[in-house]
Amino acid sequence: PCWGGGDADEVEDAERAVSRTVLDRDRLVSMDDYREVTRRTPGVNLGRVETLPLFDPTQPAVPEMPGVVTMLVIPAGEVNEWPRPDAFFLEAVCDHLQPRRLVTTELHVRGPAYLDLWVSAGIEVLGGYDLEPVREAVELELSRFLSPLYGGHQGAGWPLNVSVRQQELEAVVARVAGVRLVSGLLLGTVDTDDLAEVTIA
Numbered sequence: 001p002c003w004g005g006g007d008a009d010e011v012e013d014a015e016r017a018v019s020r021t022v023l024d025r026d027r028l029v030s031m032d033d034y035r036e037v038t039r040r041t042p043g044v045n046l047g048r049v050e051t052l053p054l055f056d057p058t059q060p061a062v063p064e065m066p067g068v069v070t071m072l073v074i075p076a077g078e079v080n081e082w083p084r085p086d087a088f089f090l091e092a093v094c095d096h097l098q099p100r101r102l103v104t105t106e107l108h109v110r111g112p113a114y115l116d117l118w119v120s121a122g123i124e125v126l127g128g129y130d131l132e133p134v135r136e137a138v139e140l141e142l143s144r145f146l147s148p149l150y151g152g153h154q155g156a157g158w159p160l161n162v163s164v165r166q167q168e169l170e171a172v173v174a175r176v177a178g179v180r181l182v183s184g185l186l187l188g189t190v191d192t193d194d195l196a197e198v199t200i201a
Contacts, residue, residue, distance in 0.1 A: 027100055028069075028100050028107075029102065031051045031053060034069060034071060034097075037096070038093060038096070038097060041092060041093050041097075042096070043092050044085075044093060046074070046076065047074050047075055047076035047077055047149045047157075048072075048074040048149055049071065049074075050071070050072040050160060051069065051072075052069070052070040052071070052160075053068075054066065055068065055069075056068045056070065056106070057108050057110050065106075067104055067105060068105075068106045068107075069105055069106070069107055070108040070110060071107070071108070072111070072160075073090070073110070074111065074112055074149060077149060079143055079144045079147055080147075082114050083148075083149070085111040090110075093109050094109050114148070115198065115200060117146075117164065117188065117189050117198050119169055119185065119186070120185070120186040121138060121142070121169070121170075121173050121182060121184070122182065122184040123135070123138060123173065123183065124180045125178055126178050126180040129177075133178070134176065134178035134179060137176050138179065141172050141173070141176050142172060142173065145172045146164065158200070160200070162200060163197045163200055164197060165196070166197060167196075169185055
């Protein structure tokens with residue numbers, strides 16, 4: 001595909017865009033403005049946009065930085081992918097937002113920093129089901145539940161600042177068709193094994 005292009009708007013989408021443009025005049029004032037204007041960045045395939053007010057990624061230990069807004073952007077991807085924006089993707093978003101931000105706002109555009117974790121689940125399969133397809137379905141459901149784009153209970157991507165809990169993962173596995181019983185589930189990170197939850201910040 002060519003860089004910088006976009007599909008034509010549907011009539012209903014174009015009509016909604018008119019009212020948004022009248023309201024914000026393409027300026028970044030409210031948090032809704034940041035999300036909507038970022039989503040309209042031409043030439044990039046955005047999967048998820050999050051606005052982090054008062055957060056400076058260069059000083060993450062400082063809880064609130066007045067005048068700073070960070071946009072977290074994730075490219076579109078598949079369920080089992082963990083997409084990261086490349087330099088061209090981030091530059092396109094920056095170039096789109098820069099002339100629209102208020103002079104008093106320090107604006108950052110960043111991709112996600114993923115936390116590596118592992119899950120090991122023991123399952124018993126119902127009679128009439130083959131083990132391999134059920135095992136693959138369990139892997140797919142766990143990947144979907146933890147996905148940055150499709151995960152969580154709402155299916156809109158794993159929520160920010162929400163820990164991954166062992167009990168929730170057990171419930172996901174138990175709901176897979178063909179699973180009779182979850183005989184055990186282990187959760188860990190690169191550094192630590194057998195955790196009840198993994199903190200996401």
